[in-house]
Amino acid sequence: MTEAEFLEALRALPLHPAARGLTDDAAVLPAGTTPATVLTSDLLVEGVHFLSDDPADTVAWKLVATNLSDLAAKGATPVGVLLGYPLGDDAWDRAFLAGLATALATFGCPLLGGDTVRQPAGSPRFLSLTAIGHSDAAPARNGARAGDALWVTGTIGDAGAGLAIARGADGPQALLDRYRRPTPRLAEGRALASVAHAMMDVSDGLLLDASRMAAASGIGIAIDLADVPRSADLVRYDGDSPAARLAAATAGDDYELLFALPPGVTPPVPATCVGRFHAEPGVTLTDDGTPVPLPARLGFEHQGG
Protein backbone atom coordinates (compact mmCIF):
# COMPACT_ATOMS: atom_id res chain seq x y z
CA MET A 1 0.00 0.00 0.00
CA THR A 2 1.13 3.54 -0.59
CA GLU A 3 1.13 6.07 2.23
CA ALA A 4 -1.85 7.82 0.60
CA GLU A 5 -3.86 4.56 0.41
CA PHE A 6 -2.98 3.71 4.02
CA LEU A 7 -4.02 7.18 5.23
CA GLU A 8 -7.27 6.86 3.29
CA ALA A 9 -7.91 3.54 5.04
CA LEU A 10 -7.06 5.04 8.44
CA ARG A 11 -9.64 7.76 7.82
CA ALA A 12 -12.31 5.04 7.78
CA LEU A 13 -11.37 4.04 11.38
CA PRO A 14 -12.72 5.61 14.55
CA LEU A 15 -11.04 9.02 14.31
CA HIS A 16 -10.74 11.60 17.10
CA PRO A 17 -11.95 15.09 16.11
CA ALA A 18 -8.53 16.29 17.30
CA ALA A 19 -6.96 14.20 14.52
CA ARG A 20 -8.30 16.82 12.07
CA GLY A 21 -8.99 14.09 9.50
CA LEU A 22 -5.31 13.09 9.50
CA THR A 23 -4.58 16.00 7.18
CA ASP A 24 -2.23 17.60 9.69
CA ASP A 25 1.14 16.84 11.30
CA ALA A 26 -0.15 17.04 14.86
CA ALA A 27 -3.30 16.35 16.82
CA VAL A 28 -4.82 19.19 18.80
CA LEU A 29 -6.93 18.21 21.82
CA PRO A 30 -9.12 21.14 22.77
CA ALA A 31 -9.05 21.73 26.51
CA GLY A 32 -12.00 22.99 28.51
CA THR A 33 -9.84 26.02 29.05
CA THR A 34 -6.85 27.08 26.96
CA PRO A 35 -4.14 25.96 26.34
CA ALA A 36 -4.93 23.02 24.05
CA THR A 37 -2.80 19.87 24.13
CA VAL A 38 -0.86 19.24 20.91
CA LEU A 39 0.47 15.74 20.13
CA THR A 40 2.76 14.56 17.35
CA SER A 41 4.62 11.32 16.71
CA ASP A 42 7.39 10.74 14.16
CA LEU A 43 9.64 7.89 13.11
CA LEU A 44 13.24 8.20 11.94
CA VAL A 45 14.50 5.17 10.05
CA GLU A 46 18.15 4.53 9.25
CA GLY A 47 18.72 4.70 5.51
CA VAL A 48 15.49 6.66 4.98
CA HIS A 49 15.60 9.67 7.30
CA PHE A 50 19.23 9.49 8.33
CA LEU A 51 22.40 7.95 6.97
CA SER A 52 24.14 5.00 8.62
CA ASP A 53 27.24 7.11 9.11
CA ASP A 54 25.46 10.19 10.47
CA PRO A 55 26.90 10.68 13.98
CA ALA A 56 24.51 9.26 16.59
CA ASP A 57 24.39 12.50 18.59
CA THR A 58 23.13 14.36 15.52
CA VAL A 59 20.51 11.65 14.91
CA ALA A 60 19.20 12.19 18.45
CA TRP A 61 19.15 15.94 17.89
CA LYS A 62 17.27 15.50 14.62
CA LEU A 63 14.73 13.13 16.18
CA VAL A 64 13.87 15.72 18.82
CA ALA A 65 14.07 18.72 16.47
CA THR A 66 11.80 17.26 13.78
CA ASN A 67 9.08 16.45 16.31
CA LEU A 68 9.35 19.84 17.99
CA SER A 69 9.10 21.41 14.54
CA ASP A 70 5.61 19.90 14.26
CA LEU A 71 4.77 21.48 17.62
CA ALA A 72 6.21 24.81 16.39
CA ALA A 73 3.84 24.73 13.43
CA LYS A 74 0.97 24.59 15.94
CA GLY A 75 2.33 27.50 17.97
CA ALA A 76 2.97 25.10 20.84
CA THR A 77 5.42 25.20 23.73
CA PRO A 78 6.93 21.71 24.28
CA VAL A 79 5.85 19.93 27.47
CA GLY A 80 7.89 16.75 27.01
CA VAL A 81 8.72 13.77 24.80
CA LEU A 82 8.36 9.97 24.91
CA LEU A 83 11.18 8.00 23.26
CA GLY A 84 11.04 4.60 21.52
CA TYR A 85 14.62 3.35 21.26
CA PRO A 86 16.30 0.16 19.99
CA LEU A 87 19.34 -0.68 22.12
CA GLY A 88 22.21 -1.52 19.80
CA ASP A 89 25.94 -1.10 20.14
CA ASP A 90 27.31 0.70 23.17
CA ALA A 91 29.20 3.50 21.44
CA TRP A 92 26.18 4.45 19.32
CA ASP A 93 23.84 4.32 22.32
CA ARG A 94 26.12 6.57 24.40
CA ALA A 95 26.59 9.10 21.61
CA PHE A 96 22.82 9.09 21.04
CA LEU A 97 22.23 9.80 24.74
CA ALA A 98 24.69 12.69 24.64
CA GLY A 99 22.89 14.21 21.65
CA LEU A 100 19.53 13.65 23.32
CA ALA A 101 20.73 15.43 26.46
CA THR A 102 21.92 18.41 24.41
CA ALA A 103 18.69 18.64 22.42
CA LEU A 104 16.39 18.34 25.43
CA ALA A 105 18.37 20.95 27.35
CA THR A 106 18.54 23.31 24.36
CA PHE A 107 14.80 23.21 23.71
CA GLY A 108 13.80 23.13 27.40
CA CYS A 109 11.88 19.94 26.74
CA PRO A 110 12.15 17.17 29.34
CA LEU A 111 11.77 13.43 28.83
CA LEU A 112 8.39 12.00 29.85
CA GLY A 113 8.93 8.30 29.24
CA GLY A 114 9.05 5.74 26.44
CA ASP A 115 10.13 2.22 25.69
CA THR A 116 13.28 0.34 24.70
CA VAL A 117 13.82 -2.86 22.77
CA ARG A 118 16.87 -4.83 21.74
CA GLN A 119 17.93 -3.82 18.19
CA PRO A 120 17.75 -6.93 15.95
CA ALA A 121 21.15 -7.60 14.36
CA GLY A 122 21.53 -6.46 10.78
CA SER A 123 18.32 -4.45 10.54
CA PRO A 124 18.11 -0.68 10.22
CA ARG A 125 17.44 1.38 13.36
CA PHE A 126 13.86 2.55 13.94
CA LEU A 127 13.65 5.51 16.29
CA SER A 128 10.33 6.92 17.39
CA LEU A 129 9.44 10.00 19.36
CA THR A 130 6.16 11.45 20.53
CA ALA A 131 6.09 15.10 21.55
CA ILE A 132 3.42 16.81 23.56
CA GLY A 133 2.95 20.56 23.83
CA HIS A 134 0.52 23.25 24.88
CA SER A 135 -0.79 25.90 22.52
CA ASP A 136 -3.08 28.88 22.94
CA ALA A 137 -3.91 29.04 19.23
CA ALA A 138 -3.08 26.11 16.96
CA PRO A 139 -3.45 26.98 13.26
CA ALA A 140 -4.50 24.10 11.00
CA ARG A 141 -2.88 23.20 7.71
CA ASN A 142 -6.12 23.71 5.82
CA GLY A 143 -7.07 27.30 6.68
CA ALA A 144 -5.44 29.20 3.78
CA ARG A 145 -7.79 31.39 1.72
CA ALA A 146 -7.60 32.68 -1.85
CA GLY A 147 -5.73 35.98 -1.82
CA ASP A 148 -3.60 35.02 1.20
CA ALA A 149 0.15 35.42 0.86
CA LEU A 150 2.41 32.42 1.46
CA TRP A 151 5.41 33.13 3.68
CA VAL A 152 8.38 31.12 4.88
CA THR A 153 10.85 31.68 7.74
CA GLY A 154 14.63 31.43 7.29
CA THR A 155 16.24 30.01 4.17
CA ILE A 156 15.33 27.03 2.02
CA GLY A 157 17.49 24.33 0.39
CA ASP A 158 20.39 24.38 2.85
CA ALA A 159 19.54 20.97 4.31
CA GLY A 160 19.22 19.40 0.85
CA ALA A 161 22.73 20.59 0.02
CA GLY A 162 23.83 19.38 3.46
CA LEU A 163 22.55 15.90 2.64
CA ALA A 164 24.64 15.87 -0.54
CA ILE A 165 27.65 16.94 1.53
CA ALA A 166 26.93 14.19 4.11
CA ARG A 167 26.96 11.75 1.20
CA GLY A 168 30.44 12.88 0.16
CA ALA A 169 30.07 16.08 -1.88
CA ASP A 170 32.46 18.94 -1.16
CA GLY A 171 30.82 21.79 0.71
CA PRO A 172 30.78 23.99 3.79
CA GLN A 173 30.12 22.75 7.33
CA ALA A 174 27.29 25.30 7.70
CA LEU A 175 25.18 23.48 5.10
CA LEU A 176 25.99 20.07 6.58
CA ASP A 177 24.88 21.41 9.97
CA ARG A 178 21.54 22.53 8.54
CA TYR A 179 20.93 18.89 7.48
CA ARG A 180 22.16 17.32 10.70
CA ARG A 181 21.07 19.86 13.30
CA PRO A 182 17.84 21.51 12.17
CA THR A 183 16.35 24.13 14.50
CA PRO A 184 12.64 23.94 15.23
CA ARG A 185 11.12 27.43 14.92
CA LEU A 186 9.39 27.33 18.31
CA ALA A 187 9.47 31.05 19.16
CA GLU A 188 8.44 32.00 15.62
CA GLY A 189 5.60 29.46 15.72
CA ARG A 190 4.22 30.95 18.92
CA ALA A 191 4.41 34.46 17.49
CA LEU A 192 2.69 33.43 14.25
CA ALA A 193 0.03 31.09 15.64
CA SER A 194 -2.62 33.71 16.30
CA VAL A 195 -2.20 35.55 12.97
CA ALA A 196 -1.59 32.74 10.44
CA HIS A 197 -4.61 31.34 8.57
CA ALA A 198 -2.66 28.09 8.07
CA MET A 199 0.79 26.89 9.12
CA MET A 200 3.01 23.81 8.71
CA ASP A 201 6.70 23.04 8.73
CA VAL A 202 8.74 22.47 5.56
CA SER A 203 9.94 18.91 5.99
CA ASP A 204 9.55 17.36 2.54
CA GLY A 205 10.27 20.34 0.28
CA LEU A 206 8.78 23.81 -0.09
CA LEU A 207 6.87 23.10 -3.32
CA LEU A 208 5.46 19.79 -2.03
CA ASP A 209 4.49 21.17 1.38
CA ALA A 210 2.99 24.34 -0.15
CA SER A 211 0.98 22.20 -2.57
CA ARG A 212 -0.27 20.15 0.42
CA MET A 213 -1.35 23.29 2.27
CA ALA A 214 -3.18 24.55 -0.82
CA ALA A 215 -4.85 21.19 -1.49
CA ALA A 216 -5.91 20.82 2.17
CA SER A 217 -7.40 24.31 1.96
CA GLY A 218 -9.24 23.48 -1.28
CA ILE A 219 -7.44 26.18 -3.24
CA GLY A 220 -4.29 26.65 -5.36
CA ILE A 221 -0.94 28.39 -4.97
CA ALA A 222 1.35 30.42 -7.25
CA ILE A 223 5.03 30.42 -6.28
CA ASP A 224 7.90 32.34 -7.83
CA LEU A 225 11.18 30.44 -7.44
CA ALA A 226 13.20 33.67 -7.47
CA ASP A 227 11.43 34.68 -4.25
CA VAL A 228 12.41 31.52 -2.36
CA PRO A 229 15.03 32.67 0.17
CA ARG A 230 18.40 30.95 -0.24
CA SER A 231 21.38 31.43 2.05
CA ALA A 232 24.63 32.99 0.88
CA ASP A 233 26.31 29.65 1.65
CA LEU A 234 23.87 27.82 -0.61
CA VAL A 235 24.23 30.30 -3.48
CA ARG A 236 28.03 29.96 -3.25
CA TYR A 237 27.71 26.16 -3.11
CA ASP A 238 25.12 25.63 -5.85
CA GLY A 239 25.13 28.82 -7.94
CA ASP A 240 22.16 30.94 -8.95
CA SER A 241 20.81 29.07 -11.98
CA PRO A 242 17.10 28.26 -12.47
CA ALA A 243 18.01 24.61 -11.79
CA ALA A 244 19.64 25.55 -8.48
CA ARG A 245 16.58 27.56 -7.45
CA LEU A 246 14.30 24.66 -8.33
CA ALA A 247 16.57 22.23 -6.44
CA ALA A 248 16.28 24.33 -3.28
CA ALA A 249 12.49 24.54 -3.55
CA THR A 250 12.13 20.75 -3.89
CA ALA A 251 14.70 19.72 -1.24
CA GLY A 252 13.57 18.46 2.17
CA ASP A 253 14.64 18.67 5.82
CA ASP A 254 14.69 22.46 6.22
CA TYR A 255 12.14 22.58 9.09
CA GLU A 256 11.27 26.21 8.42
CA LEU A 257 7.69 27.38 8.97
CA LEU A 258 5.42 27.88 5.96
CA PHE A 259 2.34 29.99 6.66
CA ALA A 260 -0.56 31.83 5.07
CA LEU A 261 -1.28 35.44 6.03
CA PRO A 262 -4.08 37.71 4.85
CA PRO A 263 -2.95 40.15 2.13
CA GLY A 264 -1.27 43.24 3.56
CA VAL A 265 -0.41 41.65 6.90
CA THR A 266 3.27 41.74 7.81
CA PRO A 267 4.49 38.74 9.86
CA PRO A 268 5.69 39.48 13.42
CA VAL A 269 8.93 37.51 12.77
CA PRO A 270 11.53 37.61 9.97
CA ALA A 271 10.07 35.80 6.95
CA THR A 272 9.91 35.98 3.16
CA CYS A 273 6.82 36.08 0.95
CA VAL A 274 7.14 33.34 -1.69
CA GLY A 275 3.68 33.06 -3.24
CA ARG A 276 0.01 33.78 -3.26
CA PHE A 277 -3.01 31.50 -2.92
CA HIS A 278 -5.67 31.55 -5.64
CA ALA A 279 -9.11 30.02 -5.91
CA GLU A 280 -8.30 27.54 -8.66
CA PRO A 281 -6.67 24.34 -7.30
CA GLY A 282 -3.15 23.39 -8.36
CA VAL A 283 0.38 24.76 -8.23
CA THR A 284 1.55 27.47 -10.62
CA LEU A 285 5.28 28.02 -10.86
CA THR A 286 7.27 30.97 -12.18
CA ASP A 287 10.92 31.97 -11.96
CA ASP A 288 11.30 35.74 -11.80
CA GLY A 289 7.97 36.03 -13.59
CA THR A 290 8.68 33.51 -16.35
CA PRO A 291 6.36 30.46 -16.27
CA VAL A 292 8.18 27.24 -15.33
CA PRO A 293 6.72 23.75 -15.95
CA LEU A 294 6.02 21.82 -12.74
CA PRO A 295 8.78 19.28 -12.04
CA ALA A 296 7.74 15.61 -11.77
CA ARG A 297 8.91 15.62 -8.16
CA LEU A 298 7.81 18.52 -5.92
CA GLY A 299 9.70 17.14 -2.90
CA PHE A 300 10.47 14.05 -0.89
CA GLU A 301 7.65 11.50 -0.66
CA HIS A 302 7.87 8.26 1.38
CA GLN A 303 5.98 6.24 -1.21
CA GLY A 304 8.78 4.39 -2.99
CA GLY A 305 8.59 0.58 -3.13
Next chain:
Amino acid sequence: MTEAEFLEALRALPLHPAARGLTDDAAVLPAGTTPATVLTSDLLVEGVHFLSDDPADTVAWKLVATNLSDLAAKGATPVGVLLGYPLGDDAWDRAFLAGLATALATFGCPLLGGDTVRQPAGSPRFLSLTAIGHSDAAPARNGARAGDALWVTGTIGDAGAGLAIARGADGPQALLDRYRRPTPRLAEGRALASVAHAMMDVSDGLLLDASRMAAASGIGIAIDLADVPRSADLVRYDGDSPAARLAAATAGDDYELLFALPPGVTPPVPATCVGRFHAEPGVTLTDDGTPVPLPARLGFEHQGG
Protein backbone atom coordinates in the same frame (compact mmCIF):
# COMPACT_ATOMS: atom_id res chain seq x y z
CA MET B 1 24.08 -1.22 26.85
CA THR B 2 21.47 -3.08 28.83
CA GLU B 3 18.00 -1.64 29.28
CA ALA B 4 18.84 -0.92 32.95
CA GLU B 5 22.01 0.98 32.01
CA PHE B 6 20.16 2.94 29.34
CA LEU B 7 17.37 3.86 31.77
CA GLU B 8 19.96 4.94 34.33
CA ALA B 9 21.56 7.18 31.69
CA LEU B 10 18.15 8.60 30.71
CA ARG B 11 17.53 9.52 34.34
CA ALA B 12 20.52 11.90 34.10
CA LEU B 13 18.76 13.85 31.29
CA PRO B 14 16.26 16.67 31.76
CA LEU B 15 13.34 14.68 33.17
CA HIS B 16 9.77 15.88 33.52
CA PRO B 17 8.31 15.43 37.04
CA ALA B 18 5.46 13.59 35.31
CA ALA B 19 7.98 10.96 34.17
CA ARG B 20 8.11 9.79 37.80
CA GLY B 21 11.81 9.05 37.51
CA LEU B 22 11.14 6.61 34.64
CA THR B 23 10.16 3.99 37.22
CA ASP B 24 6.66 3.71 35.82
CA ASP B 25 4.99 2.54 32.60
CA ALA B 26 3.21 5.82 31.94
CA ALA B 27 3.73 9.53 32.46
CA VAL B 28 1.12 11.43 34.42
CA LEU B 29 0.81 15.14 33.69
CA PRO B 30 -1.00 16.82 36.55
CA ALA B 31 -3.67 19.17 35.28
CA GLY B 32 -4.65 22.39 37.00
CA THR B 33 -7.91 20.62 37.58
CA THR B 34 -8.55 16.88 37.41
CA PRO B 35 -8.39 14.77 35.32
CA ALA B 36 -4.66 14.33 34.80
CA THR B 37 -3.28 13.46 31.35
CA VAL B 38 -1.65 10.00 31.18
CA LEU B 39 0.81 9.18 28.38
CA THR B 40 2.42 5.88 27.45
CA SER B 41 4.40 4.72 24.43
CA ASP B 42 5.28 1.13 23.50
CA LEU B 43 7.09 -0.67 20.73
CA LEU B 44 6.19 -4.08 19.32
CA VAL B 45 8.99 -5.69 17.34
CA GLU B 46 8.56 -8.72 15.09
CA GLY B 47 10.42 -11.71 16.52
CA VAL B 48 10.57 -10.11 19.99
CA HIS B 49 7.01 -9.17 20.95
CA PHE B 50 5.16 -11.03 18.24
CA LEU B 51 5.86 -13.93 15.90
CA SER B 52 6.32 -13.50 12.16
CA ASP B 53 3.37 -15.77 11.55
CA ASP B 54 1.03 -14.15 14.09
CA PRO B 55 -1.93 -12.90 12.04
CA ALA B 56 -1.57 -9.17 11.33
CA ASP B 57 -5.01 -8.34 12.72
CA THR B 58 -4.04 -9.85 16.09
CA VAL B 59 -0.76 -7.88 16.07
CA ALA B 60 -2.75 -4.67 15.64
CA TRP B 61 -5.07 -5.70 18.47
CA LYS B 62 -2.11 -6.49 20.70
CA LEU B 63 -0.38 -3.18 19.92
CA VAL B 64 -3.48 -1.26 21.03
CA ALA B 65 -4.28 -3.55 23.97
CA THR B 66 -0.80 -3.48 25.50
CA ASN B 67 -0.70 0.32 25.45
CA LEU B 68 -4.21 0.63 26.85
CA SER B 69 -3.17 -1.81 29.57
CA ASP B 70 -0.62 0.79 30.73
CA LEU B 71 -3.43 3.35 30.83
CA ALA B 72 -5.60 0.88 32.77
CA ALA B 73 -2.89 0.58 35.43
CA LYS B 74 -3.19 4.36 35.92
CA GLY B 75 -6.98 4.22 36.20
CA ALA B 76 -7.23 6.15 32.94
CA THR B 77 -9.92 6.34 30.28
CA PRO B 78 -8.36 6.28 26.80
CA VAL B 79 -8.57 9.53 24.82
CA GLY B 80 -6.80 8.37 21.66
CA VAL B 81 -3.68 6.83 20.11
CA LEU B 82 -0.90 7.85 17.71
CA LEU B 83 0.42 5.08 15.43
CA GLY B 84 3.92 4.62 13.97
CA TYR B 85 3.61 2.13 11.12
CA PRO B 86 6.01 0.67 8.53
CA LEU B 87 4.20 0.08 5.22
CA GLY B 88 5.08 -3.38 3.98
CA ASP B 89 3.16 -5.88 1.90
CA ASP B 90 -0.42 -5.15 0.97
CA ALA B 91 -2.10 -8.18 2.53
CA TRP B 92 -0.40 -7.64 5.90
CA ASP B 93 -1.19 -3.91 5.87
CA ARG B 94 -4.87 -4.55 5.12
CA ALA B 95 -5.21 -7.23 7.80
CA PHE B 96 -3.44 -4.93 10.27
CA LEU B 97 -5.91 -2.13 9.47
CA ALA B 98 -8.84 -4.49 10.02
CA GLY B 99 -7.48 -5.51 13.42
CA LEU B 100 -6.81 -1.88 14.30
CA ALA B 101 -10.38 -0.94 13.43
CA THR B 102 -11.74 -3.72 15.65
CA ALA B 103 -9.51 -2.81 18.58
CA LEU B 104 -10.20 0.94 18.41
CA ALA B 105 -13.95 0.34 18.17
CA THR B 106 -13.91 -2.24 20.99
CA PHE B 107 -12.04 0.01 23.40
CA GLY B 108 -13.79 3.22 22.33
CA CYS B 109 -10.39 4.74 21.59
CA PRO B 110 -10.08 6.82 18.41
CA LEU B 111 -6.98 7.44 16.31
CA LEU B 112 -5.29 10.80 16.90
CA GLY B 113 -2.48 10.68 14.34
CA GLY B 114 0.93 9.17 13.76
CA ASP B 115 3.49 8.55 11.07
CA THR B 116 4.21 5.98 8.37
CA VAL B 117 7.45 4.87 6.73
CA ARG B 118 8.32 2.35 4.05
CA GLN B 119 9.30 -1.00 5.66
CA PRO B 120 12.90 -1.80 4.64
CA ALA B 121 13.04 -5.17 2.86
CA GLY B 122 14.19 -8.09 4.99
CA SER B 123 14.12 -6.32 8.36
CA PRO B 124 11.69 -7.09 11.18
CA ARG B 125 8.63 -4.86 11.58
CA PHE B 126 8.81 -2.12 14.23
CA LEU B 127 5.38 -0.94 15.34
CA SER B 128 4.98 1.92 17.76
CA LEU B 129 1.95 3.32 19.51
CA THR B 130 1.47 6.19 21.91
CA ALA B 131 -1.71 6.25 23.98
CA ILE B 132 -3.13 9.21 25.85
CA GLY B 133 -5.76 9.03 28.56
CA HIS B 134 -7.39 10.97 31.36
CA SER B 135 -7.37 9.81 34.97
CA ASP B 136 -8.87 11.19 38.16
CA ALA B 137 -6.48 9.22 40.39
CA ALA B 138 -3.35 7.66 38.90
CA PRO B 139 -1.64 5.26 41.33
CA ALA B 140 2.14 5.01 40.97
CA ARG B 141 4.13 1.81 40.84
CA ASN B 142 6.11 2.76 43.94
CA GLY B 143 3.41 3.33 46.56
CA ALA B 144 3.18 -0.15 48.16
CA ARG B 145 3.73 -0.27 51.95
CA ALA B 146 4.86 -3.06 54.26
CA GLY B 147 1.79 -4.99 55.39
CA ASP B 148 -0.14 -4.29 52.15
CA ALA B 149 -1.64 -7.26 50.36
CA LEU B 150 -0.71 -7.91 46.72
CA TRP B 151 -3.67 -8.68 44.46
CA VAL B 152 -4.06 -9.61 40.81
CA THR B 153 -7.09 -9.54 38.49
CA GLY B 154 -8.08 -12.50 36.29
CA THR B 155 -5.82 -15.51 35.74
CA ILE B 156 -2.08 -15.75 35.19
CA GLY B 157 -0.02 -17.89 32.82
CA ASP B 158 -2.60 -18.31 30.05
CA ALA B 159 -0.73 -16.09 27.60
CA GLY B 160 2.56 -17.91 28.23
CA ALA B 161 0.89 -21.20 27.33
CA GLY B 162 -0.71 -19.44 24.35
CA LEU B 163 2.73 -18.42 23.11
CA ALA B 164 3.87 -22.06 23.25
CA ILE B 165 0.75 -23.01 21.28
CA ALA B 166 1.42 -20.24 18.72
CA ARG B 167 4.88 -21.77 18.32
CA GLY B 168 3.39 -25.18 17.50
CA ALA B 169 2.45 -26.90 20.78
CA ASP B 170 -0.89 -28.61 20.98
CA GLY B 171 -3.42 -26.73 23.09
CA PRO B 172 -6.79 -25.02 23.23
CA GLN B 173 -7.77 -21.93 21.24
CA ALA B 174 -8.75 -20.12 24.46
CA LEU B 175 -5.10 -20.04 25.63
CA LEU B 176 -3.87 -18.99 22.18
CA ASP B 177 -6.42 -16.16 22.26
CA ARG B 178 -5.11 -14.95 25.62
CA TYR B 179 -1.67 -14.55 23.98
CA ARG B 180 -2.90 -12.97 20.76
CA ARG B 181 -5.85 -10.90 22.01
CA PRO B 182 -5.13 -9.66 25.53
CA THR B 183 -7.81 -7.51 27.16
CA PRO B 184 -6.73 -4.33 28.90
CA ARG B 185 -8.45 -4.10 32.30
CA LEU B 186 -9.73 -0.57 31.77
CA ALA B 187 -12.91 -0.73 33.88
CA GLU B 188 -11.09 -2.56 36.69
CA GLY B 189 -8.27 -0.01 36.59
CA ARG B 190 -10.70 2.88 37.01
CA ALA B 191 -12.43 1.12 39.92
CA LEU B 192 -9.12 0.36 41.64
CA ALA B 193 -7.28 3.62 41.02
CA SER B 194 -8.54 5.47 44.08
CA VAL B 195 -8.02 2.58 46.54
CA ALA B 196 -4.75 0.96 45.37
CA HIS B 197 -1.51 2.11 47.02
CA ALA B 198 0.36 0.97 43.89
CA MET B 199 -0.71 -0.55 40.58
CA MET B 200 0.88 -1.84 37.35
CA ASP B 201 0.02 -4.32 34.63
CA VAL B 202 1.54 -7.81 34.44
CA SER B 203 3.37 -7.71 31.12
CA ASP B 204 6.66 -9.47 31.82
CA GLY B 205 5.63 -12.08 34.41
CA LEU B 206 3.93 -11.90 37.80
CA LEU B 207 7.08 -12.57 39.85
CA LEU B 208 9.19 -10.09 37.88
CA ASP B 209 6.54 -7.36 37.90
CA ALA B 210 5.77 -7.90 41.60
CA SER B 211 9.49 -7.71 42.40
CA ARG B 212 9.65 -4.43 40.43
CA MET B 213 6.72 -2.98 42.40
CA ALA B 214 8.35 -4.00 45.68
CA ALA B 215 11.76 -2.64 44.67
CA ALA B 216 10.26 0.66 43.46
CA SER B 217 8.46 0.94 46.80
CA GLY B 218 11.67 0.22 48.73
CA ILE B 219 10.24 -2.91 50.38
CA GLY B 220 9.97 -6.68 49.75
CA ILE B 221 7.24 -9.11 48.77
CA ALA B 222 6.28 -12.66 49.81
CA ILE B 223 4.32 -14.64 47.21
CA ASP B 224 2.80 -18.09 47.50
CA LEU B 225 2.68 -19.82 44.10
CA ALA B 226 -0.35 -21.88 45.11
CA ASP B 227 -2.32 -18.62 45.44
CA VAL B 228 -1.57 -17.46 41.89
CA PRO B 229 -4.87 -17.83 40.01
CA ARG B 230 -4.68 -20.20 37.03
CA SER B 231 -7.52 -20.85 34.58
CA ALA B 232 -9.14 -24.26 34.25
CA ASP B 233 -7.86 -24.32 30.65
CA LEU B 234 -4.30 -23.78 31.85
CA VAL B 235 -4.49 -26.42 34.58
CA ARG B 236 -5.82 -28.91 32.00
CA TYR B 237 -3.07 -27.90 29.57
CA ASP B 238 -0.10 -27.79 31.92
CA GLY B 239 -1.12 -29.82 34.99
CA ASP B 240 -0.91 -28.75 38.61
CA SER B 241 2.72 -29.49 39.49
CA PRO B 242 4.98 -27.01 41.36
CA ALA B 243 6.84 -26.54 38.03
CA ALA B 244 3.59 -25.64 36.25
CA ARG B 245 2.70 -23.15 38.98
CA LEU B 246 6.14 -21.56 38.73
CA ALA B 247 5.89 -21.47 34.92
CA ALA B 248 2.63 -19.51 35.14
CA ALA B 249 4.07 -17.01 37.62
CA THR B 250 7.09 -16.30 35.41
CA ALA B 251 5.28 -16.15 32.03
CA GLY B 252 4.60 -12.81 30.35
CA ASP B 253 1.88 -11.14 28.27
CA ASP B 254 -1.09 -11.61 30.63
CA TYR B 255 -1.92 -7.88 30.96
CA GLU B 256 -3.78 -8.38 34.22
CA LEU B 257 -3.58 -5.68 36.89
CA LEU B 258 -1.30 -6.17 39.89
CA PHE B 259 -2.03 -3.89 42.84
CA ALA B 260 -1.31 -3.25 46.50
CA LEU B 261 -4.16 -2.75 48.96
CA PRO B 262 -4.03 -1.97 52.67
CA PRO B 263 -4.57 -5.06 54.85
CA GLY B 264 -8.25 -5.88 55.32
CA VAL B 265 -9.44 -3.92 52.28
CA THR B 266 -11.43 -5.97 49.76
CA PRO B 267 -10.97 -4.90 46.13
CA PRO B 268 -14.04 -3.48 44.35
CA VAL B 269 -13.47 -5.86 41.37
CA PRO B 270 -12.87 -9.64 41.14
CA ALA B 271 -9.26 -10.30 42.09
CA THR B 272 -7.06 -12.77 43.97
CA CYS B 273 -4.67 -12.09 46.83
CA VAL B 274 -1.26 -13.59 45.93
CA GLY B 275 1.13 -12.13 48.47
CA ARG B 276 2.04 -9.64 51.13
CA PHE B 277 4.60 -6.82 51.23
CA HIS B 278 7.16 -6.78 54.03
CA ALA B 279 9.72 -4.22 55.13
CA GLU B 280 12.83 -6.19 54.16
CA PRO B 281 13.67 -5.85 50.42
CA GLY B 282 13.63 -8.90 48.18
CA VAL B 283 11.26 -11.58 46.97
CA THR B 284 10.31 -14.54 49.18
CA LEU B 285 8.66 -17.47 47.45
CA THR B 286 6.59 -20.33 48.86
CA ASP B 287 4.39 -22.97 47.27
CA ASP B 288 1.47 -23.83 49.53
CA GLY B 289 3.57 -22.73 52.50
CA THR B 290 6.75 -24.62 51.56
CA PRO B 291 9.74 -22.35 50.84
CA VAL B 292 10.78 -22.41 47.17
CA PRO B 293 14.17 -21.13 45.93
CA LEU B 294 13.89 -18.11 43.63
CA PRO B 295 14.26 -19.12 39.97
CA ALA B 296 17.07 -17.51 37.98
CA ARG B 297 14.50 -15.91 35.70
CA LEU B 298 11.52 -14.15 37.34
CA GLY B 299 9.98 -13.23 33.98
CA PHE B 300 10.70 -11.83 30.55
CA GLU B 301 13.44 -9.18 30.36
CA HIS B 302 14.45 -7.38 27.14
CA GLN B 303 18.11 -7.45 27.97
CA GLY B 304 19.35 -10.37 25.89
CA GLY B 305 22.10 -9.73 23.35
